[in-house]
Amino acid sequence: MTAPVVVGLDGSPASVTAAWWAAHAALDRHRPLVLLHSWTTQPLDVPVAQEARSKQRYGRAVLHRTEAELLHRHAGLTVTSELVAQTAAEALLDRSGDCDLLVLGSRGHGSVASFLLGSISLHVLSLARCPAVTVRADDPTVESGWGHPAADGHDDIVVGVQHPGPGSEPLLELAFAEAESQGGRIRAVRAMPPSWRPGVGEGTAETERLCAALEPWREKYPDVPVVEQTAVGSAAPVLLSASAHGRLVVVGRRRRPHQPWRLGPVAHAALHHAPCPVAVVPHD
Structure with missing residues (x-):
């Protein structure tokens, strides 16, 4: 079924x-x-x-x-x-x-x-x-009925990739599938903490790490355009800034056996303040 x-x-x-x-x-x-x-x-x-x-x-x-x-x-x-x-x-x-x-x-x-x-x-x-x-309610990105078409200019599927690796795969899987079906673009966002001070080549290395996490999904969805965005700042503000023209924001939620109720601060911020629908994806 x-x-x-x-x-x-x-x-x-x-x-x-x-x-x-x-x-x-x-x-x-x-x-x-x-x-x-x-x-x-x-x-x-x-x-x-x-x-x-x-x-x-x-x-x-x-x-x-x-x-x-x-x-x-x-x-x-x-x-x-x-x-x-x-x-x-x-x-x-x-x-x-x-x-x-x-x-x-x-x-x-x-x-x-x-x-x-x-x-x-x-x-x-x-x-x-x-x-x-x-x-x-009244989300401008959603075609919500007769005479209420979705607003133009919201093309990005924004996905937070704070820790590139296996934990990010369920988020990327959903984001790329949505981008392909909706004809949108992936904006993969990673925030570096404000205290982070890159040395020579470190900024490039962090961007390369994000790109490496995205590579299998580029191969699986070759027609989906991708933008990588690495920025210094707290994760929630960086993600919210990137979502200004988003069609969907994708955030993760860790499965926590001992704290099953907990949503992280980035998910909370997106749910409260993102200007478009928000997908919360459980992951290990």
Whole structure:
């Protein structure tokens, strides 16, 4: 069975924008799309009574409306809808073991609140077993519906490669695949700490190390243009500066057996402040 793209949907503007992004991702990846709604986890501003039947009716209506719009827009898209009684966090984490990609809505800069309220979204991002993408409401890079085309000039898939080596491979794999399917360019970013003072030839050596990490992916995706960017500064500001014209930012999350909830500071910064969707990729 082909692993689907799964998007959490509650009817809020953030989740609807996420569903539009997820539909394009599913088409690009030749994957089915699953719209998942937890009727026990709904936004605080949803005007429905507290009775279970009312919440379930609301959930079915949200799923039906969004599925119909996506199918009307994308004739080749395969969509299924799931109304679940689990909390949204539990349902998405369960699905993360057998899906290709999770997609979450975000209400915008300064918070990572989605249809998963507040810190619950961070719970999912910290524990998901597959890459998870957050898409903020009214994201200018996302074609979010009728009369709302994606903004031009956002062509880069920005990927943070702080430690070139095996740990960066899952990030590069996702980034290059996205760049190929979307017709974008890879911008691979590595930050040198402010205290770093290169000696003779060291700056060139660091750039060469980044280039070496990228070489296998250049060979696998020969039609994807690549820009290497090595800069002195803290990793988060360097990455955010590079993402100004990004279409997607790709950051890593280490699998930490003893600290499974922890997202690193670079991932936090990207989720709060990047001007485009952010993919958080687990790696060893």
